[in-house]
Amino acid sequence: MLPNGAAPARRSPWFWVRIALWILALNTGVFFLGLFLVSLHEGLAGALLILFTALALAQLFFGITATVVAIRLRRATGQSSLGACTLGVLTALGALVGWAGGMVATLLAAGGGWGRPLRVRGRQTHPGLRVGADWTRGERPDPAGLDEPTRRALEALWLHDAQKEHASVPAFARVAWLLAAVGAPAELLAWCHRAALEEIEHARLCFALACGYAGRSHTVRPMPELLRGALDLEGDALVVLATESLADGCQLEDFNADIAAECAEVCAEPATRAVLLRIAREERSHAEFSWALVGWLLESADDTVRPALEQALARLSAYARPTAVSWHKRSLVARADPAELRRHGRLLDERWGELWQARLVATTARTRQLLAATRSARARLDEKPELALRAAGD
Numbered sequence: 085m086l087p088n089g090a091a092p093a094r095r096s097p098w099f100w101v102r103i104a105l106w107i108l109a110l111n112t113g114v115f116f117l118g119l120f121l122v123s124l125h126e127g128l129a130g131a132l133l134i135l136f137t138a139l140a141l142a143q144l145f146f147g148i149t150a151t152v153v154a155i156r157l158r159r160a161t162g163q164s165s166l167g168a169c170t171l172g173v174l175t176a177l178g179a180l181v182g183w184a185g186g187m188v189a190t191l192l193a194a195g196g197g198w199g200r201p202l203r204v205r206g207r208q209t210h211p212g213l214r215v216g217a218d219w220t221r222g223e224r225p226d227p228a229g230l231d232e233p234t235r236r237a238l239e240a241l242w243l244h245d246a247q248k249e250h251a252s253v254p255a256f257a258r259v260a261w262l263l264a265a266v267g268a269p270a271e272l273l274a275w276c277h278r279a280a281l282e283e284i285e286h287a288r289l290c291f292a293l294a295c296g297y298a299g300r301s302h303t304v305r306p307m308p309e310l311l312r313g314a315l316d317l318e319g320d321a322l323v324v325l326a327t328e329s330l331a332d333g334c335q336l337e338d339f340n341a342d343i344a345a346e347c348a349e350v351c352a353e354p355a356t357r358a359v360l361l362r363i364a365r366e367e368r369s370h371a372e373f374s375w376a377l378v379g380w381l382l383e384s385a386d387d388t389v390r391p392a393l394e395q396a397l398a399r400l401s402a403y404a405r406p407t408a409v410s411w412h413k414r415s416l417v418a419r420a421d422p423a424e425l426r427r428h429g430r431l432l433d434e435r436w437g438e439l440w441q442a443r444l445v446a447t448t449a450r451t452r453q454l455l456a457a458t459r460s461a462r463a464r465l466d467e468k469p470e471l472a473l474r475a476a477g478d
């Protein structure tokens with residue numbers, strides 16, 4: 085539909101093309117200015133994303149309008165309007181491609197972290213920051229000898245980790261809720277709650293490291309989005325638990341442990357190194373929790389869970405790898421001294437990529453082993469039903 089019932093007949097197609105091009109220029113500015121503003125204040129990200137999407141929709145609308153008006157003009161008067169028609173199509177397509185590219189860039193901007201990801205309505209989220217000290221608890225590193233840009237970069241990196249650790253707490257709360265819903269054993273529920281408590285401690289320690297590097301404390305903002313979307317359960321709870329656990333737990337938390345362990349190896353700062361060692365040990369345990377959960381799900385509901393896990397395994401290589409530095413913090417980190425960043429336990433993104441690939445291979449092999457082991461156990465029970473009865477009796 086055209087914007088105004090009577091207007092299209094009188095307006096030249098170039099009028100609509102110009103509007104679409106102005107919106108294209110405006111949205112490009114919004115995107116790059118937004119990256120800068122979000123690096124100063126992460127709380128602006130949601131509003132900027134809505135503005136970016138609204139402008140992309142407007143560009144799409146006016147691009148289509150220009151195309152339609154150009155075609156109508158040609159039919160009505162025979163006047164050539166190929167240029168306006170082509171530009172109309174290009175601006176409409178540009179809106180779609182630009183919006184998709186912006187969304188991919190936003191996903192890649194997520195950066196790393198040491199916890200299980202929290203999603204609300206499919207989008208990863210974590211709390212914003214404000215000044216405060218109620219989440220700051222733990223030993224502070226010694227920032228003596230570090231220049232100001234390096235201290236600021238280390239503060240930003242540890243704050244980012246603190247936010248991700250904090251987000252892991254409701255992420256594990258959601259898993260615990262789902263475990264209760266599907267009648268999971270007490271041991272799995274206890275392990276899940278233990279992991280959530282460990283994530284609380286990780287968040288506090290990360291806030292304390294950030295405070296030590298910069299000499300100022302931050303804490304979390306409320307997360308009202310958790311009141312609007314929490315379980316986000318589309319489909320069978322058993323399948324959701326299995327597929328999410330494979331990616332977010334078995335792959336990601338084992339990878340978190342790999343990264344933290346190697347960061348600890350290169351870290352020369354004792355307080356930071358102690359936190360990294362603790363995170364490495366406990367993230368490994370969180371990954372083991374997910375492996376145990378997947379094993380239990382296969383034992384309990386093989387027919388439902390097995391095909392879902394096989395599909396999830398096939399998609400695993402497409403899982404977005406966490407990056408060493410989120411996009412909107414790159415300029416800040418680029419000003420820091422790279423040798424000091426390493427001495428304080430920060431690895432380059434290239435190494436993150438190598439460890440991610442190695443972990444993908446290990447996760448794939450272990451999942452295949454698990455699928456094969458549970459299949460042969462199931463086959464033994466099918467051959468000898470009395471074993472199944474005895475197992476049920478136990």
Ligand SMILES: [Fe+2]
Pocket residue numbers: 198199200252283337366367370
């Ligand atoms: Fe974790």
Ligand SMILES: [Fe+2]
Pocket residue numbers: 198199200249252282283286363367
């Ligand atoms: Fe953690």
